[in-house]
Amino acid sequence: MNDDKLTDAFVLVFKTNINTPRQVKSIGVTLDHCPEILKWNVDLADIDRVLRIEATHAHCGPVIELVRRAGYACEELTD
Amino acid sequence: MRLRDANKEALIREKAIELIVNHGFDGLSMHKLAKAAGVSVATIYIYFKDREDLIQQVFTDESRKMTEATLRNFDPDAHFDEGLKRQWINRMNYCLENPYSMTFMEQVKHSPLVERSNVDTRFLQAMQRFVHNAIDRKEIMPLPVEIYWSIAFAPLYQLVKFHIAGKSMPGRPPFVFDEEKINLTLGLVLKALKP
Numbered sequence: 359m360n361d362d363k364l365t366d367a368f369v370l371v372f373k374t375n376i377n378t379p380r381q382v383k384s385i386g387v388t389l390d391h392c393p394e395i396l397k398w399n400v401d402l403a404d405i406d407r408v409l410r411i412e413a414t415h416a417h418c419g420p421v422i423e424l425v426r427r428a429g430y431a432c433e434e435l436t437d
Numbered sequence: 438m439r440l441r442d443a444n445k446e447a448l449i450r451e452k453a454i455e456l457i458v459n460h461g462f463d464g465l466s467m468h469k470l471a472k473a474a475g476v477s478v479a480t481i482y483i484y485f486k487d488r489e490d491l492i493q494q495v496f497t498d499e500s501r502k503m504t505e506a507t508l509r510n511f512d513p514d515a516h517f518d519e520g521l522k523r524q525w526i527n528r529m530n531y532c533l534e535n536p537y538s539m540t541f542m543e544q545v546k547h548s549p550l551v552e553r554s555n556v557d558t559r560f561l562q563a564m565q566r567f568v569h570n571a572i573d574r575k576e577i578m579p580l581p582v583e584i585y586w587s588i589a590f591a592p593l594y595q596l597v598k599f600h601i602a603g604k605s606m607p608g609r610p611p612f613v614f615d616e617e618k619i620n621l622t623l624g625l626v627l628k629a630l631k632p
Contacts, residue, residue: 401487437477
């Protein structure tokens with residue numbers, strides 16, 4: 359994580375209903391195929407099942423689209 | 438999308454330590470932390486991947502700070518008596534300036550959540566060299582490291598705890614670990630370690 363600070367990645371944070379490690383794996387296939395997504399993880403320990411993405415751009419729309427198309431709820435986690 | 442803010446990040450780290458010290462590792466969730474730090478949950482995720490990542494990063498950062506504080510003006514080639522006194526003063530100052538951090542570091546030692554092996558080795562190297570020099574010069578007797586550590590440092594940490602708590606045994610007045618008491622204890626410790 360510390361080395362991330364040296365890069366220009368944009369961090370995008372979403373609330374989802376990805377609930378199980380198996381679902382994480384399945385969405386992972388989609389996310390891994392996306393060249394704009396540098397890193398991602400789903401925090402299953404959090405109530406909001408937060409999907410955290412480090413991307414080359416700052417746009418939430420395409421990610422939300424991608425995750426929803428895979429069958430999960432996904433919205434930007436806002437303040 | 439939010440930008441990184443060093444002050445905010447420092448505040449989040451500080452509050453995370455306080456939550457862990459006051460409520461244990463289970464008492465720390467991203468939501469509770471957000472509330473304590475007065476930031477949004479989303480903000481916390483800007484800096485940290487998840488709870489484990491947060492704890493690991495906080496630990497790495499605190500050990501770096503502790504290493505720097507402990508090695509300040511410390512010469513590993515100094516005579517043992519002089520070097521140990523410097524260590525005591527540095528460690529005590531660190532504990533008094535960062536009481537939460539001291540407790541946190543102790544909690545981490547007993548937790549499987551934190552990987553301790555990839556931590557800064559400067560501290561360990563300096564302390565090893567210090568002790569081996571002292572043994573070679575016959576300033577202290579060779580001992581298993583656990584026993585050495587317990588004699589050399591456990592009294593310090595226990596008395597610092599009494600000092601921070603402001604009390605010791607029931608019925609005793611508040612304990613103040615002043616210079617006189619430090620020198621008294623240090624003298625006994627040095628005597629115990631002599632060959």
